[in-house]
Amino acid sequence: DAGVTQSPTHLIKTRGQHVTLRCSPISGHKSVSWYQQVLGQGPQFIFQYYEKEERGRGNFPDRFSARQFPNYSSELNVNALLLGDSALYLCASSTRGNSYNSPLHFGNGTRLTVT
Amino acid sequence: DQQVKQNSPSLSVQEGRISILNCDYTNSMFDYFLWYKKYPAEGPTFLISISSIKDKNEDGRFTVFLNKSAKHLSLHIVPSQPGDSAVYFCAASETGTASKLTFGTGTRLQVTL
Numbered sequence: 001d002a003g004v005t006q007s008p009t010h011l012i013k014t015r016g017q018h019v020t021l022r023c024s025p026i027s028g029h030k031s032v033s034w035y036q037q038v039l040g041q042g043p044q045f046i047f048q049y050y051e052k053e054e055r056g057r058g059n060f061p062d063r064f065s066a067r068q069f070p071n072y073s074s075e076l077n078v079n080a081l082l083l084g085d086s087a088l089y090l091c092a093s094s095t096r097g098n099s100y101n102s103p104l105h106f107g108n109g110t111r112l113t114v115t
Numbered sequence: 116d117q118q119v120k121q122n123s124p125s126l127s128v129q130e131g132r133i134s135i136l137n138c139d140y141t142n143s144m145f146d147y148f149l150w151y152k153k154y155p156a157e158g159p160t161f162l163i164s165i166s167s168i169k170d171k172n173e174d175g176r177f178t179v180f181l182n183k184s185a186k187h188l189s190l191h192i193v194p195s196q197p198g199d200s201a202v203y204f205c206a207a208s209e210t211g212t213a214s215k216l217t218f219g220t221g222t223r224l225q226v227t228l
Contacts, residue, residue, distance in 0.1 A: 004158070033214045042119070042204050042218030043159065056215045090158055094214060103149060104214060106158030 002027070004107035006091050012113045013081050021076040021110045025093030031055075032074040033104060034066055035090040043090055049074055050096075078112075086114045118142045119207050121219035128226050134192040136222050138205030141186065145207040149216065150179060150190045153202045162203075163190070195226045 005024045013019050025032050031050040035043035048056035049068035063079045072093075078085055088111050092104035120139045128134045136150075146167035151159035165172040165179045165188070172179050178191045192199055202223050206216040 031214055035216075040220070042206070042220050043216070044218070045215050048214040050214075056212060058215070092158075092214075103161045103164055104216065105161065106151075108156065108158045 004091055004093050004105055006107040006110050008110060009108070010111045012115060014115055015081055015083060017081050019078050019081060019112060021089050021112070023074045023076070023091030023107060025072050025074070026105055029093035029095050029105070030072055031094045031096060032068055032072065033092045034074070034076045035092065036060075037088040037090060037109070039087075046076070081114045083114050086112060117220075119205055119217050119219040121205055121222050123222050124220070125223040125225070128195045128224065130197055130226055130228050131194045134195045134199065134224055134226070136190040136203050136205075136224065138188050138190075138219055139186060140188075140207055142207070142209070142217070143186070144209045145217070146210050147208045148179070148181060148188050149206045150177075151204045151206060153204060153221070159204060197226050197228065200224060200226045
């Protein structure tokens, strides 16, 4: 079975530009979450979507937005990129939104570098 | 404000011995705790979890212990194997927000021959 897939794997952008990151969850998983991992830190929660609705948002500015499509795939958008947005962006899926019996399964991430 | 803390950035253990990774938390609303393992260039992989109604959970070589009064949990790996060498993250969530995990900064475990 395919795991969580993310694209692209690497991306280089310039300050002020916009970026779109994509995620396909494990088949049958209806919940997608996005995390940002800065070098030397643990992943930090950005968004959770379940059944195409936003169910949670972390402490990130409005430059960050996301959406979930009818096939449960998801996009993370970041506008007006800053140098500090350089990080590994991880997508995770689970069968249900907030069940203790469905832990998050992570993709391998998109490495974003802002120059 | 670091709500989940892993105070040991690295740990080296001999193959066959026990590895003990520690994690402390400050948020008393956390009631679900997980450990993830991460290899370079891969996403975190779920290892084991424990809810606050338990104080121990075992899965093969991995055991997680939870001490709620001390707000402390630990992961024991017995016996340690070279393939266990990775970065281990402790994570926690509050009731009803199992997808909103708060992670620690990770502990790099190296299992030597």
